[in-house]
Amino acid sequence: MTRPRSFDETTVLHDAMDAFRRSGFASVSIKDLGDATGLTSGSIYNAFGDKEGLYRAAFGYYIDAVIRRRIETYLGEANDLDGLEQLFLSLLCAPESDEHGCLLTNAAVEFGAQQSVASEGLAEGFAMLEAAIRRVIERQIGGGQVDLLVAKLLLLYQGILVLIRAGRNVSACPAVIRSEFEQLRKLLP
Amino acid sequence: MTRPRSFDETTVLHDAMDAFRRSGFASVSIKDLGDATGLTSGSIYNAFGDKEGLYRAAFGYYIDAVIRRRIETYLGEANDLDGLEQLFLSLLCAPESDEHGCLLTNAAVEFGAQQSVASEGLAEGFAMLEAAIRRVIERQIGGGQVDLLVAKLLLLYQGILVLIRAGRNVSACPAVIRSEFEQLRKLLP
């Protein structure tokens, strides 16, 4: 019993995610989100509570459907440097390269360190990303410089997504990535 | 003839710059800007035209008083790797490290590649930053990998400012910077 939803939640979250990636949280209105998802404001509030609820849901979807998925695709069970290099190179293709950027990076910059609607997602997303990088570095290289190497790659990751978002020329990025991983391979035991 | 302004423009631009660094453009209201600067909305509109005019002025002030100044402080006429390394290390102190981040990075992420109130400042700021890095690399290292090395440092720069803004642990960053410049010094002729 009860009227069924007229929309597919995954599709709606995907559309909302794109809207938030394009415009951030503050600059997108409920009307914009309605246009992007095809829902009316009534349905949005009924399904997600409020604008923050939709943002949290879309951010969670991004972490799962984009970040976790990318990690699994490129690292899988191998967790090796080659896979991690391919992961970095993939940032320059889809979907981050579509000028909307990465929702994790965008949210980190929009909301900063203060408690916000994005805090939970930011903590989860950064932890997931750093853990994936650390897994590879620790497994393949190890030693006392793991923290250094993990930080270096995390910085590179964020830097790439800023330049993509800014629409800057990223043609030199693949070479930077390959150069970085070449150096990492020299540290292989 | 005519009533003089009751405020110091540099002070006002500094305060507005901090407000925009903290909250971005969309999330800060004229009322917020009035509170931050001590001006009434009447004075803001009289002096800067509108909110975008104040943003443009504050962004221009940031590029001149922060970015250009930092470049001159650390590179000066020497334009050597040591100065550039100190410049990078200084990002982890003041004023960027105060959790507000860099207005250039923040604006790049907030507005993206589309035409916006920040477009002009973004183009100028990125060009100034890249030119300063390129000056050092070309002068001290040169060769066919200049583009690669410039891109690598620009990526590192943006990455650092994202992590600072996000309030992430940046304790490993100095070591990353020193490691990066150690490698660059190996390329010195």
Next chain:
DNA sequence: CTGATTCTGTATCGATTATTCTAGAATAGG
């Protein structure tokens, strides 16, 4: 079919927004 339940669509609300308007204050030139 009936009734209970949940969803949809839209009208509407109060709050907030950027901006304009305006009256008065402050200065300099004459």
Next chain:
DNA sequence: CCTATTCTAGAATAATCGATACAGAATCAG
């Protein structure tokens, strides 16, 4: 002192915001 000019302060405005209210539609259990 007087007047022209520009600034300041804050009230007023229209638009937009997120959120709510509510009537009707859609479903299913019985």
